[in-house]
Amino acid sequence: MKMLDVKGLNISFALDSSSINICSDVSFSLAQGKVLGLIGESGSGKTITCKAILDLLPENAEVEAKEISFKGQNLLGLNQKEFDAMRGTAMAMIFQDPVGSFNPVKTIGWHFLHAGKRRNLKQYGRGRIFDDAEAALKEVEIANPREALKKYPHQLSGGMLQRCLIALVLFLKPSLIVADEPTTNLDNLVERQIVDIFDKLRNKIDASFIFITHDMTIAEQISDEIAVMYAGQIVEHGNTADIIDNPHHPYTRALINTARELESDVDVLTEISGDITSGLGVHDKCRFGPRCPLHSAECDKPIELRNIGNHGQVRCIKAESFEGHV
Amino acid sequence: MNTILEFDDVVVHFQARGNLLSTLSGRKSGFNAVDHVSLTVDKGEILGIAGESGSGKTTICKAALGLHSTASGAITQEGKPLSINNGSLQMIFQDPLSSLNPRQTVAKSLETPLKLHKDDNKENIDETIDKLLNDVGLNEKFRNRFPHELSGGQLQRVAIARALATKPKIIFADEAVSKLDVSVRAQILNLLKSLRDKYNLTIIFVTHDLHVAHFLCDRIAIMYFGKLLELGPTKEVYANPCHPYTRELLGTLDRDNHVIASTRDIFNPLSDDVRPCRYLNRCPHVMDECRKLHPDHYPVGPEHTAACYLFDNEDD
Numbered sequence A: 001m002k003m004l005d006v007k008g009l010n011i012s013f014a015l016d017s018s019s020i021n022i023c024s025d026v027s028f029s030l031a032q033g034k035v036l037g038l039i040g041e042s043g044s045g046k047t048i049t050c051k052a053i054l055d056l057l058p059e060n061a062e063v064e065a066k067e068i069s070f071k072g073q074n075l076l077g078l079n080q081k082e083f084d085a086m087r088g089t090a091m092a093m094i095f096q097d098p099v100g101s102f103n104p105v106k107t108i109g110w111h112f113l114h115a116g117k118r119r120n121l122k123q124y125g126r127g128r129i130f131d132d133a134e135a136a137l138k139e140v141e142i143a144n145p146r147e148a149l150k151k152y153p154h155q156l157s158g159g160m161l162q163r164c165l166i167a168l169v170l171f172l173k174p175s176l177i178v179a180d181e182p183t184t185n186l187d188n189l190v191e192r193q194i195v196d197i198f199d200k201l202r203n204k205i206d207a208s209f210i211f212i213t214h215d216m217t218i219a220e221q222i223s224d225e226i227a228v229m230y231a232g233q234i235v236e237h238g239n240t241a242d243i244i245d246n247p248h249h250p251y252t253r254a255l256i257n258t259a260r261e262l263e264s265d266v267d268v269l270t271e272i273s274g275d276i277t278s279g280l281g282v283h284d285k286c287r288f289g290p291r292c293p294l295h296s297a298e299c300d301k302p303i304e305l306r307n308i309g310n311h312g313q314v315r316c317i318k319a320e321s322f323e324g325h326v
Numbered sequence B: 001m002n003t004i005l006e007f008d009d010v011v012v013h014f015q016a017r018g019n020l021l022s023t024l025s026g027r028k029s030g031f032n033a034v035d036h037v038s039l040t041v042d043k044g045e046i047l048g049i050a051g052e053s054g055s056g057k058t059t060i061c062k063a064a065l066g067l068h069s070t071a072s073g074a075i076t077q078e079g080k081p082l083s084i085n086n087g088s089l090q091m092i093f094q095d096p097l098s099s100l101n102p103r104q105t106v107a108k109s110l111e112t113p114l115k116l117h118k119d120d121n122k123e124n125i126d127e128t129i130d131k132l133l134n135d136v137g138l139n140e141k142f143r144n145r146f147p148h149e150l151s152g153g154q155l156q157r158v159a160i161a162r163a164l165a166t167k168p169k170i171i172f173a174d175e176a177v178s179k180l181d182v183s184v185r186a187q188i189l190n191l192l193k194s195l196r197d198k199y200n201l202t203i204i205f206v207t208h209d210l211h212v213a214h215f216l217c218d219r220i221a222i223m224y225f226g227k228l229l230e231l232g233p234t235k236e237v238y239a240n241p242c243h244p245y246t247r248e249l250l251g252t253l254d255r256d257n258h259v260i261a262s263t264r265d266i267f268n269p270l271s272d273d274v275r276p277c278r279y280l281n282r283c284p285h286v287m288d289e290c291r292k293l294h295p296d297h298y299p300v301g302p303e304h305t306a307a308c309y310l311f312d313n314e315d316d
């Protein structure tokens, strides 16, 4: 079954007098129990895209889409109240910024009680909710869950807070989970644990995930499919192995090469040169053009995301030139 | 070599939220987030700190900046107490928002430290701001943005630019590149390396990314529950990890190695005895002395030490 269907999503922000277009023509769908890895350029619109799906964008954002549906239900038609009822229970987001996700003057335990209300667990009473909370905290390898519940956010380390946030969302048991860089503050051992938990969970409750990450190894481990974003557009989308082992878009290739370099023994890492400003909001030519080693005059026209054989979709007119390359 | 920073038997103690009853009942009301850590950093060195989440990495950096007080021990810069007010010491915080004023634009938040530490005129300051933004992969278009109008990685880069603005001698970088795509990360890492090479900048680089540590850091310190467990040249530690925890941690770099950290009985500083080895509950090699006292550091290679009795060869 389709969990999520996004078609033709455009997002702009009103700034002072002007408006800047951020995401343009973002389309993808996600089946039940599947994990979509969302990777790509910092500032390319990964967080914004997901926030738009959950209706979490600020007032100055203008969102347009042909379709955003969740389990077949059109989300674009929902009013504020209907959305509020769904958020946290049917779908939830683990935010990139764990500190900002907590109320600084409330304990971790309070946050679980609060979340319990959302899950309509009031009839359980405090004791049962705390039992559930402790179990969720144990799952994310918090050593002393009982003590953690009594702590205020600033008394926990970055990684512990991030794990509390993950536990809170697991506690809510939604069927669509957007996890925005949920493992960046974690050591490798805990990181593996978390990836395992997500894996278990999607089998157990058949949840679907959008997993935003800058870590290629994690993306490879956890995702069924990977979508790569650059300057507000999806530039490549396909099965995980196809993307990681044989990327067809010049940006994806550069990204994966640098990741490999970092794992090897080099003195200087390869950067992508060229002008970073030129991407966002450009409609009449390839957004990666100014930085692309393959750029030529033909690239200066609107570039569509298109199917490439059995590789998936690529937004580059020269994608075929990488066919068969490794 | 030329020591710039010295941590001498440093302890940072945190009070848990204890009440009178728990104190009277003999329950411990606090714990050492940094527990007798000694370590020196050379001028122009990049020292990595890695280790378990919650092991005290951020705390030790904040203690150096005077943001946490030390319960005992001393932290000195070239033999003197650290001078935090002249901009020669900067920290890039793990949470970039915490160092940026939400009501200040990017340009404003870079201008403030620049003005404090330079007597340049306005034009120069504007130029410097643009240069700083360029260095971290942003540009003048970001000048008038507010923090909430930036992506996670853009924020992190503004925080980096802000720390670089005062041309510090020592930078504490706490997970400073964790939110950046690999390509921007490469740019920042190259930049930090070149600043070190050019200006002999000293960097204490806290990271969970073991590949990044390998690329950037001359030496690496491995921490676990407030203790420094292993210290040595990065290449040497990676080639020859000694402490069982370091072996476990670095073992994750081997993709085919699927030993998962078991659901384990981790040390609880509030209820467990703090005298034995911190790693006791997880260690596969426990010996009698491990139960008595947390070990000192023993030499295990060139400039390489580990706090583990497996390497105590004294009575051989």
Ligand SMILES: Nc1ncnc2c1ncn2[C@@H]1O[C@H](COP(=O)(O)OP(=O)(O)OP(=O)(O)O)[C@@H](O)[C@H]1O
Pocket (backbone or CB within 6 Å): A013, A015, A022, A041, A042, A043, A044, A045, A046, A047, A048, A049, A058, A060, A096, B148, B149, B150, B151, B152, B153, B154, B179, B181
């Ligand atoms: N409120 C806002 N007003 C104007 N621009 C914004 C606002 N919020 C975000 N942006 C811009 O939108 C773009 C996309 O932001 P988004 O947070 O989605 O990036 P991202 O892909 O998640 O990046 P990162 O990996 O760095 O977190 C960025 O260039 C950012 O500067």
Ligand SMILES: Nc1ncnc2c1ncn2[C@@H]1O[C@H](COP(=O)(O)OP(=O)(O)OP(=O)(O)O)[C@@H](O)[C@H]1O
Pocket (backbone or CB within 6 Å): A154, A155, A156, A157, A158, A159, A160, A185, A187, B014, B015, B033, B052, B053, B054, B055, B056, B057, B058, B059, B060, B094
């Ligand atoms: N202000 C505080 N009050 C009480 N306890 C604190 C405070 N700040 C940190 N701690 C505790 O001290 C310990 C060390 O925290 P610290 O933030 O230094 O860890 P860390 O190694 O940086 O972890 P991470 O990798 O997760 O960021 C943790 O157990 C944390 O909960």
Ligand code: SF4
Pocket (backbone or CB within 6 Å): A249, A250, A251, A286, A287, A288, A289, A290, A292, A293, A294, A295, A296, A299, A303, A315, A316, A317, A318, A319
């Ligand atoms: S369309 Fe042209 S400029 Fe754009 S990525 Fe492909 S080759 Fe490069």
Ligand SMILES: [Mg+2]
Pocket (backbone or CB within 6 Å): A046, A047, A048, A096, A180, B151, B152, B153
């Ligand atoms: Mg983001």
Ligand SMILES: [Mg+2]
Pocket (backbone or CB within 6 Å): A157, A158, A159, B057, B058, B059, B094, B174
């Ligand atoms: Mg920390």
